[in-house]
Amino acid sequence: MNTQTLLVLFLMAICTVQAQKIDPEVESMAIKLESKVIEWRRDFHENPELSNREFETAKKIAKHLNSLGLEVTEKVGKTGVVAILKGDKKGKTVALRADIDALPVTERADVPFKSKVKTTFLDTEVGVSHACGHDTHTAILMGVAEILAKNKSKINGTVKFIFQPAEEGPPPGEEGGAKLMIKEGVLKNPDVDAIFGLHINSGTDVGKIRYKPGGTMAAVERFVINVKGKQTHGSAPWTGVDPILISAKIIDGLQTIISRESPLVNEAAVITVGKITSGVRFNIIPESAEMIGTVRTLDPKMRALIIRRMNEMVPAIAKAYGAEATINFQNNTSITYNDPDLVKQMLPTIQSIAGKENVLLSKATTGGEDFSYFQEVVPGFYFFLGGKSPSTKNAPSHHTPDFYIDESGLLLGVKVMSQLTLDYLNAQ
Template sequence: MKHLTFILILLGCNIIQSQTADTELMTMSELIEAKVIEWRRDFHQNPELSNREFKTAKKIATHLKSLGFQVTENVAKTGVVGILEGSTKGKTVALRADIDALPVTERVDIPFKSVVRSTFMDKEVGVSHACGHDTHTAILMGVAEVLSKSKEKIKGTVKFIFQPAEEGPPPGEEGGAKLMIKEGVLKNPDVDVIFGLHINSGTPVGTIRYKPGGTMAAVERFVIDVKGEQTHGSAPWTGVDPILISAKIIDGLQTIISRESPLVDEAAVITVGKITSGVRFNIIPEDAEMIGTVRTLDPKMRGLIIRRMNEMVPAIAKAYGGQAKITFQNNTSITYNDPALVTQMLPTMKAIAGDNNVVLSKATTGGEDFSYFQEKVPGFYFFLGGKALDTIDAPSHHTPDFYIDESGLVLGVKVMSQMTIDYLNAQ
């Protein structure tokens, strides 16, 4: 009985230990907080659009090389990959940060405000980090520095992936996570799991939000081309009205959501965001074009919705005497957090942020190309608080007034560092 009690005490100690933050890691993270903020401000003031992140990539590579990492540049055009070998052989954890900015003109009055101008889709635009990728990059550079000084704690390998073009490559170009995977970023060494985070302007500093399973949506862009028969607006019976057909198609598509999709399982959205047709008030045009998006969080629902859209669109057009075809372009897959991996890493998160600050959340219908990594290896993607505690309403991401409280960055460094070590040491 005494032996059994001793064993139980030892097991209990191990459990407690696995749920305790490493004091040395936490201290190192706090010591480089100012440096992380300085990096973030530099990236913020010098943003670069997707597949054009040349200066950003150079700064990242220089930092990783200074830490003694094995560094590969120009991955998927402008991506940077760094490899850190631990003290012993083991599994490989990948950590990913996205590095691109958006064609958004910043309005926030801060000392490091972006005044950069560039060209996007043949238009001159302002450029800013209106989604927080500058913070992701700075956080991961901080994690790299902390872990480089903790090699003796690492039982395996850490692969740092600084990914370009998360917001999507320019038309006619490849880019983002898809291209990194195509070029072998998850190989040599083979990645076992991948972790990523996203700053969130609406989540209070000090808080982490997560969800097992589908946490962000698969994003499909669709185009519907409708063909009618042009005629005078005074005599619609002498032609076929593609605008009327478009209206009926839109109405029909919404019934797929409201009457056919099991919304008690997960949310789903079909949105038509643009309709183009006609040139004059008294002419029924020959054709119409609709462009929209589908957002799904469950693979079966995704398959059902796309199948029914393919069936419904031409059928509705035919019923009104016209023709229509629909084409899809996949922008992201479902950002799917492996439930077992989430369960394994939650104690680490809670040990660092506090039980009450790690919050189970609902899914979001936004999309993330981190999902493509998760199709290949188990992954865990979570949200890090960036909202000032004295703020009531925070501007949304992708807007000119987007703002992040930098005091939240150090928690990102701590959590990513500890998760990496805890995962590798548990294997």
């Protein structure tokens, strides 16, 4: 056998070793745990709880984590649960996050574990259901915790499991979600070096994973515009200042920020006015009008530009028509920004487990996710896990009564999150 042949065989052997990324014991444990993960998911699904009210959900999570011998802290960010697993060797700290709250949506999906829970939300009686898949995220991370807890000898560093409440937003007048957990020090003691998270997706086939470096989900701003005009009789508009007409001019002007000032070749951006309230009678020009809407951005510079121009434009348009107007913003999420270097480092792990052909580079979405607040503090990687049966043509959207997830997709989530953790910590 000549030298060239030996070199080729050696390189092939290296490639084979590199391609076999998943730890055989991790894979075996994940397969054995699949039915347990599905059982947990069904229990959470049948017993959903709204944001900042996840009391029983948190108890179940804490009980499992305590049974694994982890250092468990409860009531973080009101109802959150955090657990720490220290490996046998020192190293970095990686955080894994799952959101645990449900939505005020009455479920219609025909499953044996269908939610029948009802509650009062904003003075309205509603059903409660996991119409966004947070129950799957929780069950997956519980499975990951069990696998890693039984593989301490393979961990160079520390794993922090974050079960986060109120991802959908806390009730009015309350704090909650990732912001509150960060405020209470969830990324400290020990300091987190990187964080991973996933989201099940009802529109992506089981077995596939979607990802995007950089901005992958939008920053979400809620804005309120108040226009003050001058009330008068509808038959004599020249004797007053019409806030409804001025509101229309403001809406028209705001859209030019998107169409004429925003570099949309970089990233998408949206300004939407979703509600206008004004007037009481057909023949009265009212004194005031209120508009409520949202801004969605995927690029920090574009976000700053759009908010600055809205602040400039709204009072200026109103003044031009003889009125006054104010605009106030409330930040709901920041940009879910996947650190490009972290994505580049960890992508081979995901590709080796799911298969390179099943890991899809995708476009950004203008939906929001408060995982973004963690990523403002530490590098993070957030990706989408397939939850749609390939035989399903038109899968119901998230946040709808008919939302449905194929549970066979959960196993891949357990495998990927477990191996990502090991590979990140052991790459040191």
